[in-house]
Amino acid sequence: MSNPFKPLPEATPETKPFWEATQKDELHIQQCNDCASHYFPPRPFCPSCGSRNVAWKKASGKATLFSYVINHLKNPSYDGPYSIAVVQLEEGPRMMSNIVNCDQTPEALILDMPLEVTFERMSDDINLPQFQPAKQ
Amino acid sequence: MKRNSIAIVGAAETTKLGKIPELSQISLHADAALNAMTDCGLKPSDIDGVACSMEWPTHIAHYLGITPKWVDGTSVGGCSFMLHVRHAAAAINAGLCETVLITHGESGKSLIGKFRPPVLPTHLQGQFELPYGPMGPPTLFTIPVLRYMKDMGLTHEQLANIAVVQREWAAAHPRASFRDPITVEDVLNSRMIAYPFHLLECCLVTDGGGALILTSAERAKDFQTKPVYIRGTGESVETPMISQMESFTSSRAFRVSGRQAFESAGIQHSDVDHLMIYDAFAHLPIFGLEDLGFVKPGEAGDFIWERNTAPGGKLPMNTNGGGLSYMHSGMYGMYALQESVRQMRGTSPAQVEGATLSVCHGVGGMFGASGTIVMTNDPSSS
Numbered sequence: 001m002s003n004p005f006k007p008l009p010e011a012t013p014e015t016k017p018f019w020e021a022t023q024k025d026e027l028h029i030q031q032c033n034d035c036a037s038h039y040f041p042p043r044p045f046c047p048s049c050g051s052r053n054v055a056w057k058k059a060s061g062k063a064t065l066f067s068y069v070i071n072h073l074k075n076p077s078y079d080g081p082y083s084i085a086v087v088q089l090e091e092g093p094r095m096m097s098n099i100v101n102c103d104q105t106p107e108a109l110i111l112d113m114p115l116e117v118t119f120e121r122m123s124d125d126i127n128l129p130q131f132q133p134a135k136q
Numbered sequence: 137m138k139r140n141s142i143a144i145v146g147a148a149e150t151t152k153l154g155k156i157p158e159l160s161q162i163s164l165h166a167d168a169a170l171n172a173m174t175d176c177g178l179k180p181s182d183i184d185g186v187a188c189s190m191e192w193p194t195h196i197a198h199y200l201g202i203t204p205k206w207v208d209g210t211s212v213g214g215c216s217f218m219l220h221v222r223h224a225a226a227a228i229n230a231g232l233c234e235t236v237l238i239t240h241g242e243s244g245k246s247l248i249g250k251f252r253p254p255v256l257p258t259h260l261q262g263q264f265e266l267p268y269g270p271m272g273p274p275t276l277f278t279i280p281v282l283r284y285m286k287d288m289g290l291t292h293e294q295l296a297n298i299a300v301v302q303r304e305w306a307a308a309h310p311r312a313s314f315r316d317p318i319t320v321e322d323v324l325n326s327r328m329i330a331y332p333f334h335l336l337e338c339c340l341v342t343d344g345g346g347a348l349i350l351t352s353a354e355r356a357k358d359f360q361t362k363p364v365y366i367r368g369t370g371e372s373v374e375t376p377m378i379s380q381m382e383s384f385t386s387s388r389a390f391r392v393s394g395r396q397a398f399e400s401a402g403i404q405h406s407d408v409d410h411l412m413i414y415d416a417f418a419h420l421p422i423f424g425l426e427d428l429g430f431v432k433p434g435e436a437g438d439f440i441w442e443r444n445t446a447p448g449g450k451l452p453m454n455t456n457g458g459g460l461s462y463m464h465s466g467m468y469g470m471y472a473l474q475e476s477v478r479q480m481r482g483t484s485p486a487q488v489e490g491a492t493l494s495v496c497h498g499v500g501g502m503f504g505a506s507g508t509i510v511m512t513n514d515p516s517s518s
C-alpha cells in the first residue's frame with residue numbers, strides 16, 4: 001500500500017469511532033445535541049455552533065451524486081479512468097467517494113442519482129466507505 | 137487600510153520563464169528579487185521586510201543578505217502573494233517596516249529544490265479525500281464544475297471558450313508559453329485529463345518566479361519607477377477539502393475577499409478597467425466574475441462567450457494569457473499581480489489603453505483561500 005495516489009488513511013483519536021464503525025460495514029457521522037446539525041468530517045465539537053455536546057450516530061447510507069470528475073491520469077490502484085465524486089448524504093453532510101460498481105462514464109454517472117454506501121477493504125484497519133448506484 | 141497610502145515601486149519576474157533547470161527554487165526567488173531591486177534601484181540592504189511562501193522568510197532573508205525587522209510567511213497556496221501585499225501594506229502603515237520585498241520562485245517543471253508541505257495520512261484530507269485516488273489539482277479543483285454546469289446551464293463549449301479567449305491575449309506577450317491561436321474544437325479535442333476537463337482547460341506546468349517591492353506612497357515619489365498604488369485589499373479562507381466547500385457554484389472565500397477589496401477601495405464594478413482572475417483551470421474566471429459581482433450567478437459563461445473579456449471587450453481580463461497560456465509554476469498569483477502592475481505602469485505588451493484601475497483576484501489550495509488587490513496609477517481618484 002505505498003501508492004501515493006491512494007494512500008492508506010490513519011485514524012486519529014477524534015476519527016477512531018468513524019473507522020471502527022466501518023469495520024462493521026456501517027457509516028457513522030456526528031450530530032450536535034444543541035443545534036441538531038449533522039456534520040462531517042469528524043471532530044469533537046460542532047462546526048455550526050461550537051458546542052462540544054455532540055454524539056455519533058449511524059447514517060442511513062443513502063446519498064445522491066453531487067458532483068464528480070472522471071480521472072484519466074494513470075493511477076496504479078484503478079483499472080482505467082475512474083470517478084472521483086462528492087456525494088450528499090441523506091443527513092446533509094457531503095463526503096468524497098468513488099462511484100463504484102457501475103460504468104465510469106458521463107452516461108452512467110448522472111448528477112443527483114440515488115446512491116448507497118458500500119465498503120472497500122484497504123487493510124486490516126481501514127474499510128473505506130464507497131458509494132454505488134442504489135439498488136432501489 | 138488607508139486608500140493609496142502604499143505603493144508597489146519594484147516589480148519583476150525571473151529572467152527566464154518556462155524551463156529553468158539551472159536554478160533551484162530558492163535561486164528563482166533570488167533572481168526575481170534581484171530583478172525587482174534593479175527595477176527600482178534598491179540593494180538588499182535597503183529592504184527591511186520580507187514576505188514569501190513555501191520557502192520560509194528565514195531562508196530568503198539569509199540567502200539575499202537581508203536583515204528584516206518584519207516578516208510574513210503566510211502560505212495559503214497560489215494567492216499567498218495577494219495576502220502578502222495586504223499584510224505588507226498594513227505593516228508599513230503601522231510603522232513596523234518601510235520597504236517590503238515579496239518573493240516567489242517555483243521549480244514547478246524541473247522540480248529542483250522544490251518543497252511542498254505533505255498531506256499526512258492523519259490529516260482530514262489524508263483520511264477522507266486522498267484514499268479516493270485524486271491526483272493533484274486537475275482531479276480536485278475541477279470537481280465542482282459538473283454541479284455548476286447542471287445548476288447554471290454552462291456548456292462544455294463555453295468552458296472550452298475561456299481557454300480560447302485567453303490564448304488571444306497571450307498572443308501579444310513575448311514571454312507567454314503558448315501564443316498560437318486555438319479554437320473551441322481544438323480544446324474539446326485535446327487529451328482528456330479529468331472529465332469534463334481537457335488538457336487545454338488545465339494550467340501549464342513551468343518554472344519561474346516574481347517579486348514585488350512595496351513602500352509608502354510618500355517614499356514612492358522618490359523612485360525611478362511609476363508608482364502603482366494599493367487602493368483596496370481583501371482576503372479569506374474556507375476549507376482545504378474541496379469536498380467540504382459550502383457551495384459548488386460559488387466560492388465563499390472569493391465572495392468575502394472580493395467584497396472587502398471593493399469596499400475598502402470604494403469602487404464600483406464599472407470603475408474597473410482591467411481584471412486578473414487566477415485561472416489554474418478554465419472554470420475559475422467563471423467563479424471569479426460571479427463571486428466578485430461583475431455578473432450575476434450563472435451569467436459568466438455567456439459574458440465571456442460574448443467577448444466582453446477578450447481583446448477589444450469592455451472588461452479586459454487575464455491579459456497575459458493567464459495560467460492557461462502565460463505560465464503556471466504551481467502558485468500563479470504572483471504572475472497575475474505582475475500583469476496588473478504592468479497594466480498600471482502602462483508597460484504590458486497587451487496594454488489596455490488609459491487603464492487606471494486594476495483588480496487582481498487570486499485563489500489558493502483549490503478553492504481553499506482567496507486574496508484580492510485593487511491597484512491604481514491615479515492616487516487622486518478616491
Ligand SMILES: [Zn+2]
Pocket residue numbers: 032033034035036037046047048049050051
Ligand atoms: Zn451545533
